[in-house]
Amino acid sequence: MGRAPCCDKQGLKKGPWTPEEDKILIDYIQAHGLGIWRSLPKQAASAGPCGGGRGGSPALSWLGLASPAADAFALVVPWTAGLLRCGKSCRLRWINYLRPDIKRGPFTPEEQSSIVHLHGIVGNKWSAIAAQLPGRTDNEVKNYWNTHLKKCLLRKGAANAEARCASPASSARSDSGCGGASPTFSSVARHMAQWESARLEAEARLAREPLHPPHPHPASASSAHATAGPDVFLRIWHSEVGEAFRSRDGVPSTGASPACSSTMLGACVPKQGRTAGPCVSGVQGKEDGDCKSSVSGGGGNAEAAGSGVEGADSPSSSEGTYQMYLNWVGEDTALGGLFHESFETFSWLGGDLGEDTCLDTAFK
DNA sequence: AAATTCTCCAACCGCTTAACG
């Protein structure tokens, strides 16, 4: 039944890697190439089987290794060189730190903008975002978001909210940069909030859908569920909204090419509910409490969007959220138009997708 | 100079999914 454990955790080292261990792993991979990480444990030391490969060693097939070589490869392990690490740890170390194509150093403004834009679209899909940033790992992107960009956007969001408290009519664009990273972070943060709102609205719609009559064609609905994800992304990506995202403020059109966007979107094929709740983005404002009352109805950050979801039981929550954001956008007609288009887009999506299409996961 | 606080990031943890027997 099943496969034998590839390794037990007893005797395996944890914690920071030493330069010696790094060298062992690098030497091993340079000598043998990448392999199946689970084959790293000690079974190989005795040249014994390690439960076999999943699907006949797919990781080896993409390496172009012939089957005999692949089989042999799968049995060779760095443990033979003295690495007391589990395969999982080896894999992470290699992917996140030792890989030769890793780009170290600070993120460029272009990369920062790309991360913000992509996060606004796909949420916390760090692997998908990192796939669009050559040389950057998901872990690196994630860390950078959590330690830099999120704080930056929160600060800007709070500053904007305070500005609205002081002078609602003069709250349009007040970009002053964020640590010199980018002069457009405020607008980017608002974009994120808009997309977050739209996404949350879609989730709210889905939450209500069980109340609706079941899909007349369950089979086709199932089919739609299986295929809607990438299609949805592609259609959004090629829509005016997606175009507005890609081209706004002169930010480089990350993944603007069909192939590029397709790649990213393909990486975001919906997964069945890892997270039950909404994917809270970095713009959720914990610092806006002081101004919440005065901006209520006008919003100001994604927390307002959250309130829209909370009112999802209300039949008019969609219109309410829409109006809320129209109020929030205020005199910024460009953003207002963009958001209107955004809602048009999601209305179109809601009518186009099957009842059980997991639209929410398409944005996570 | 020492103590404290803050920041950053490598690594781990836990979950989901897919594949195997």
Next chain:
DNA sequence: TCGTTAAGCGGTTGGAGAATT
């Protein structure tokens, strides 16, 4: 079909270094 496992992913943590008091 079901139990088990590895791979992959996102969330979280802990420690080292930097900054501040």
